[in-house]
Amino acid sequence: MDAMGDPEFADIEAAAARIAPHVRRTPLLASAELSTQLGMFVEFKCENLQEAGAFKSRGAINAVFALPAEAAARGVATHSSGNHAAALARAAQRRGIPAFIVMPRGAPKVKRATVESFGGRVVECEPTLAAREAAAAAIIAETGATLVHPYDHPLVIAGQGTIVLELAEQTERPDTVLVPVGGGGLLSGTALAARHRWPGTRVIGVEPAGADDAFRSFTSGQLQTQLAPRTIADGLRGAMCARTLRLARANAHSIVTVKEESIVAAMRLLFERMKLVVEPSGAVPLAALLERAVPGGRTVVVLSGGNVDLDTLPWLAPAT
Amino acid sequence: MDAMGDPEFADIEAAAARIAPHVRRTPLLASAELSTQLGMFVEFKCENLQEAGAFKSRGAINAVFALPAEAAARGVATHSSGNHAAALARAAQRRGIPAFIVMPRGAPKVKRATVESFGGRVVECEPTLAAREAAAAAIIAETGATLVHPYDHPLVIAGQGTIVLELAEQTERPDTVLVPVGGGGLLSGTALAARHRWPGTRVIGVEPAGADDAFRSFTSGQLQTQLAPRTIADGLRGAMCARTLRLARANAHSIVTVKEESIVAAMRLLFERMKLVVEPSGAVPLAALLERAVPGGRTVVVLSGGNVDLDTLPWLAPAT
Numbered sequence: 001m002d003a004m005g006d007p008e009f010a011d012i013e014a015a016a017a018r019i020a021p022h023v024r025r026t027p028l029l030a031s032a033e034l035s036t037q038l039g040m041f042v043e044f045k046c047e048n049l050q051e052a053g054a055f056k057s058r059g060a061i062n063a064v065f066a067l068p069a070e071a072a073a074r075g076v077a078t079h080s081s082g083n084h085a086a087a088l089a090r091a092a093q094r095r096g097i098p099a100f101i102v103m104p105r106g107a108p109k110v111k112r113a114t115v116e117s118f119g120g121r122v123v124e125c126e127p128t129l130a131a132r133e134a135a136a137a138a139i140i141a142e143t144g145a146t147l148v149h150p151y152d153h154p155l156v157i158a159g160q161g162t163i164v165l166e167l168a169e170q171t172e173r174p175d176t177v178l179v180p181v182g183g184g185g186l187l188s189g190t191a192l193a194a195r196h197r198w199p200g201t202r203v204i205g206v207e208p209a210g211a212d213d214a215f216r217s218f219t220s221g222q223l224q225t226q227l228a229p230r231t232i233a234d235g236l237r238g239a240m241c242a243r244t245l246r247l248a249r250a251n252a253h254s255i256v257t258v259k260e261e262s263i264v265a266a267m268r269l270l271f272e273r274m275k276l277v278v279e280p281s282g283a284v285p286l287a288a289l290l291e292r293a294v295p296g297g298r299t300v301v302v303l304s305g306g307n308v309d310l311d312t313l314p315w316l317a318p319a320t
Numbered sequence: 321m322d323a324m325g326d327p328e329f330a331d332i333e334a335a336a337a338r339i340a341p342h343v344r345r346t347p348l349l350a351s352a353e354l355s356t357q358l359g360m361f362v363e364f365k366c367e368n369l370q371e372a373g374a375f376k377s378r379g380a381i382n383a384v385f386a387l388p389a390e391a392a393a394r395g396v397a398t399h400s401s402g403n404h405a406a407a408l409a410r411a412a413q414r415r416g417i418p419a420f421i422v423m424p425r426g427a428p429k430v431k432r433a434t435v436e437s438f439g440g441r442v443v444e445c446e447p448t449l450a451a452r453e454a455a456a457a458a459i460i461a462e463t464g465a466t467l468v469h470p471y472d473h474p475l476v477i478a479g480q481g482t483i484v485l486e487l488a489e490q491t492e493r494p495d496t497v498l499v500p501v502g503g504g505g506l507l508s509g510t511a512l513a514a515r516h517r518w519p520g521t522r523v524i525g526v527e528p529a530g531a532d533d534a535f536r537s538f539t540s541g542q543l544q545t546q547l548a549p550r551t552i553a554d555g556l557r558g559a560m561c562a563r564t565l566r567l568a569r570a571n572a573h574s575i576v577t578v579k580e581e582s583i584v585a586a587m588r589l590l591f592e593r594m595k596l597v598v599e600p601s602g603a604v605p606l607a608a609l610l611e612r613a614v615p616g617g618r619t620v621v622v623l624s625g626g627n628v629d630l631d632t633l634p635w636l637a638p639a640t
Binding site: 004026029032048051053117144212268271272274275276277278306310313315316 | 347349352353368369371373437588590591594595596597598626631632633635636
């Protein structure tokens, strides 16, 4: 860690060794057909095939297994209810410690079921950010559990950065790596890793135009508020924090935004051509290629997750 | 080849070398979660991620690239309209020769579009088997093209068998390998390869109960007719031939049948837990595990293909 408490490249290398027994080395798949269609060589890093269905397992495992034994025994907690919650529950289960997951009443049953399938203890609260933070603070005060933030956490960011070290063993240096941006943990970690492992490679964050706080923050250099996000990419509705903005500005090339219809088109293309189940957030980087919003050349697209409701795929008519 | 013109193990080894530049080494994915649920160690061989979306690319490439130059120049033909047709068109395209694909008028547009995307020339006919065979015979008489049958062909069978050689580089010897059975090309090839590479491993064919000719043929030892197949697994509606029955009886352990609802449940499980798009036929072997219809132990399940209509997934209410 540096003086700001931010992760450094050595932390990513340490994370890779720490998480190796607990996460999957995900396949990197190329498609001659899609490469021809897009006019560039494209490979897909399949973090949708990662344990618990998303790259979040990397950061969660790293944070949980780095805890000293005494702190670990008291458990971990979070008030994120998506892929990070599932990944944290799974990480805690593997370490044999409790995970307290604060979830708003009325959260989709499938999210709750997933957390519970990994032994996570769901703590219900009212569906406001204030209530979630208060509930998390209360459970932490009561149990002594350690809060593991989904992205504002150096060990979580270092864990996400391990994707690049794995990629470097799987392929040649690409010109561009595309990742989705929500809170910015994946962007921060991969950009930091790429600057050291693959100097000259551009790491570009891709964000839905309907939830463009990261684009505005990155461009202005000032942390911007996420205003009533409107996007199908439910994993990207969060806002960057000072830490991820600082790391992204220091290491990433740029952030671009994409339209909703491009996200749906990209998601369908991944199902149809790549035979991969990818959630809307995970399809966002390919949307940037479909919109020709990023430079050409050898490109790695990170498919960040595959946790999608299979009863309401976005290209199907809504159930009535 | 032996005296019956059947493939031998050496033909499978030759096929592996011949097809390597033209097909994908598909990932083998394990799921701790599914293994726990099923009470056995299960790995999935992802031929849904194979070129053209199915294992059929292996046999088609092997048959096309084994042709002498002069015969090859006149092209290849088939009257199968499914995954073999797409795989054959792609194989011919890679060798730079024509592929004539006989298809019944009214075949799904997507099948025609796929064949044409690989440069295949579609020849329309009436929707009866007699008309398809006549149309194929006519185009062969006219062009001198070579018929490449989807499974009654030693080089096609040898090509399918390469899956086992690849598996042997990816994992330890399993107790059981499960494959779907339609015409029996995949079962014949994998069982022959496994008997040599993995003696003691059981290769078991799995078939929909609503299209159970292979089960009846294998059990009785006499080729049985496929009677009006009724199954969602459209790739498995064909019938075994004398050659595949002979090879299966000599090398495979058994054939079991599964119910339609198990096939749908298996398909959904593969989408949800494995994040893989698998067609109904490809989900048939997992259905046998869900029904506890096969022995336990270390098991490899071959996910044979991923070409599925994403507008009408079988767990969704039918469009009205």
